[in-house]
Amino acid sequence: MENNSRELQARKYLEKHRIMELLNYLTSSLLFFQPSKPREYLISLLERLRIAKETGVPFPVFMDHSNIVAMFEMMDSAHRGTISFVQYKGALENLGLSTEDEDLKDDGHGITLEKFKNEVDKRTQKIWSAF
Numbered sequence: 001m002e003n004n005s006r007e008l009q010a011r012k013y014l015e016k017h018r019i020m021e022l023l024n025y026l027t028s029s030l031l032f033f034q035p036s037k038p039r040e041y042l043i044s045l046l047e048r049l050r051i052a053k054e055t056g057v058p059f060p061v062f063m064d065h066s067n068i069v070a071m072f073e074m075m076d077s078a079h080r081g082t083i084s085f086v087q088y089k090g091a092l093e094n095l096g097l098s099t100e101d102e103d104l105k106d107d108g109h110g111i112t113l114e115k116f117k118n119e120v121d122k123r124t125q126k127i128w129s130a131f
Helices: 002-016 019-033 038-055 065-075 085-094 113-129
Strands: none
Touching (some): 019 038
16 A cells, blocks of 8 residues: 555656656657757756746747648648648657647547647647746
8 A cells, every 4th residue: 555655646746846748858859959968968958947937038949830840741741731630649749748648639620730830839838837
């Protein structure tokens, strides 16, 4: 019983402080840029996060709009202007902006580039505002 209680406490702590989201972002950023000095890069990124939080400057992101457009275009190989809900959900998971167990609702319509960009922006801001 004590192990379950300890596990539950640990899980609640990680959720409360959004540690898994932070680690997911740091890992994604590290893999995206692949800096030659990964420890120094992570320290610098954490410092920029602290400064952004204290001053209100924009949070550092590793994907700008051109990267988001390129990702969307790769998924929209038929150039229909939309991607499927499954592609959308998978992209959010790969970017660390959603979890597999998150209950996203499929409205039956394709996901446009505008909706995709807006959702990536909104979710990124939500994650950073928690740190």
